Amino acid sequence: MKVLKWNTPKLVKLIEQESISLRLIHHPSIPKSTLDDFFTFVPTSPLTLYCLVMDKIEGENLEQWSESNGAISQSLALEWLQQLVEILDTVHRTEFFHRDIKPSNIILQPDHKLALVDFGTTRRVTNTYLAKVSGSGGTDTGIGGRYEITAVITPRYTPLEQIEGQAVPQSDFFALGRTFVQLVTGIQLMDFPKDNQTGNLIWRDKALQIDKPLADFIDELMAFLPGQRPQTTKVILQRLEELPQQIKNYKLANSKIVKYSKFALRGLIILGGIILSIPLLSNYLVTQGRKLEAANNSQGAQEAFDWAIKINPQLKPDVSELYFEKGRGSTSNLDLAKKYYKLAIKYNNQNSQIYTNLAVVCQQLQQFECVTDNYGKAIELEPNNWQGHYGLGTFYDERGKYDLAEKQYQLSIKTSNQAILPINNLSRLKIIKGDYNAAIALAEQGLQKAKEPELRAVLYKNLGWALFEQKEYSQAKKYLEKAKELDIHRTSTHCLLAQVQEALGDVDYAWISWEICLLTESREPEVFGWRSQVLERIRLKDPIRQREE
Structure with missing residues (x-):
């Protein structure tokens, strides 16, 4: 039994929180407690003891x-x-x-x-x-x-x-x-x-x-x-x-066998000229390079690949594809992904998709020159690369360079009739610029092509947003509710729905939508603006907050 002898509001609040958490969290390695296990006892007035009974964990x-x-x-x-x-x-x-x-x-x-x-x-x-x-x-x-x-x-x-x-x-x-x-x-x-x-x-x-x-x-x-x-x-x-x-690979990479592998590889190359054919030797080197790369011995792996390609240059695309796949598999470590994509380009500098992926990684790393250089190379290699134009557009969009972003989105839409993402982003930019009719037309164009629920949801969101800005609140609510039904996790939909519900006088529902807007994760820049506005209203004793209190 935990007994609180000091009856201060802060300490009482903490023991109440502990009682609630132990009742709600269910795990065999956490103490259990029930509603009846939390009670007060008054031995002598005015002293009140707060008591919490829970399982004792032996050990x-x-x-x-x-x-x-x-x-x-x-x-x-x-x-x-x-x-x-x-x-x-x-x-x-x-x-x-x-x-x-x-x-x-x-x-x-x-x-x-x-x-x-x-x-x-x-x-x-x-x-x-x-x-x-x-x-x-x-x-x-x-x-x-x-x-x-x-x-x-x-x-x-x-x-x-x-x-x-x-x-x-x-x-x-x-x-x-x-x-x-x-x-x-x-x-x-x-x-x-x-x-x-x-x-x-x-x-x-x-x-x-x-x-x-x-x-x-x-x-x-x-x-x-x-x-x-x-x-x-x-x-x-x-x-x-x-x-x-990973630990096993690390130990292997730092073992004496692997440390001396580069000397062994050189010896094999010399012997290979005598006892092995060129294709067999180059394939063997690629295999050894893969093993060394799997053991995190990047230096040894690259030496093996370089020798293999010197013997047989036709292996370049295979080695490039290996590093390209390793880059795609390193999403949790952006620096490592960047390293692999650069190695993929080293062995094949004619693949626009590698440049596009490298630009995306650099965008996440906030390395802006790397972003523009690699999107530029991807587009130079493949002018009709809608993903390259779209990615460069999102980069300019995030920087607030809306005119440059709009140009890239338009090029992306022009190069691919089925590219929905640039249509959506361009619709959003039109709303930000106040061109609501153009935004509505783009959203409707995207909805005619989009099949995936998430894509349709974001287009309905833009449609509702533009109608909200035009004070068409009932229509806006209809489309925003469709967007929420298709993708309940998009924060901006809840933020917009809160504003529409307020405009229609639905105060109770508006506050629920604001709660979700404030609490869910989002990278959309407009969401931060809406949050700041409502939090400022809360700070200034907004009527919605007064009602809650």
């Missing part, structure tokens, strides 16, 4: 265990990381996050399974996300206004955004990474130096049993900004499935 917390047992092995680190992320996956999918992960809140049970305890600092995801989006001024208790957040801080385990009262689910991943640094080193976090430039812990020299792929992943969990960390527990679980093979 030893990892803070104590680590003091007795020291650093854990790599295999145990992978096993424990898997267990904890599976627990966190349940927590996050129930729309909570923990906010206080550390060794002392993790219990090693007698059956060697881990359990996560102390949910007194949990927070519902929705309120925190809204506070994060609002960007309002902070106070000593967190973000002001309706969505107040109490800052929860455990020195060395808490990321900066949580210290500032703006914790997000990825804050749990930072604390998880810091926890594993302590577990794999057996050293308290306060004893580690920090990199003067990055602020990162310098810990790897104290955990020599941890190979580079796992060490890199732990550092990624502890990245300074939430956006630099894995974004969901699902992503982490997928990465954990891949880590054993």
Whole structure:
């Protein structure tokens, strides 16, 4: 039983949150509690005790265990990381996050399974996300206004955004990474130096049993900004499935056999002139190059490929295709994808699709000269490449260069009669420029061709948006509801529907739509403008907010 003896509003709120979270989160490695397990008791007036009963988790917390047992092995680190992320996956999918992960809140049970305890600092995801989006001024208790957040801080385990009262689910991943640094080193976090430039812990020299792929992943969990960390527990679980093979490849790549492989390859080339035919030798070198690349020995692989192509230049397209596919498979690591696409171009500089893909990666990396150069080369090789024109249009669009974007969208539509995406984007630009009739015509043109629900949804959204701007509210509502029915996840549809519902006097439904607009993820620039407007209204005591209060 947890008993709260200090009857302050903040502490009462925390124990109430803990009761709610334990009732809603169901996992065998999390304590259980029921509605009847939370009650008050008044031993003597005016003292009121708040009592919370929950399952007792038998075992030893990892803070104590680590003091007795020291650093854990790599295999145990992978096993424990898997267990904890599976627990966190349940927590996050129930729309909570923990906010206080550390060794002392993790219990090693007698059956060697881990359990996560102390949910007194949990927070519902929705309120925190809204506070994060609002960007309002902070106070000593967190973000002001309706969505107040109490800052929860455990020195060395808490990321900066949580210290500032703006914790997000990825804050749990930072604390998880810091926890594993302590577990794999057996050293308290306060004893580690920090990199003067990055602020990162310098810990790897104290955990020599941890190979580079796992060490890199732990550092990624502890990245300074939430956006630099894995974004969901699902992503982490997928990465954990891949880590054993990556570790195996790393060990192979750093073995003596592979380190000396380039000398062996040179010897084989000399011998090959005597005992092997040229086609057989070049194919053998390509095979060895593939094996070295799979073992992350890029230098050895490229040397093998280069020798193979010297012997048989006709192999260039095959090697280029290998790197092109590796680039397409590296979506989670943009720098690696860029490297592979550049290697693909090295072996075949006549493939416009490689240049287009490289431009897309550079666009995500915000490397603008690389974007324009590679889209330009793709279009030069294939003037009727609608994807190249469309991609360059989106690049100019994101930069606010609407005239240049419009030109590229028009070229994209001209080169492909079935290209729906540029029609949609051009329709959106016409709305931004106030040419609503042209926007409606384009959206209707796209709807005649589009078959996929997501494409039809975004075109209906544009149609509703243009009609809203023309104050045709009933028609706008009809099309926006069609868009929502086809794709409920598009944030801009909810933002627009909120405005239309307000114009029609549907205040209750408008507030629900605004909630979704504020809380769901979006990269659409207009969404940020709409959010800012409604948050400013909330701050100024908008009638919708007053009604809620």
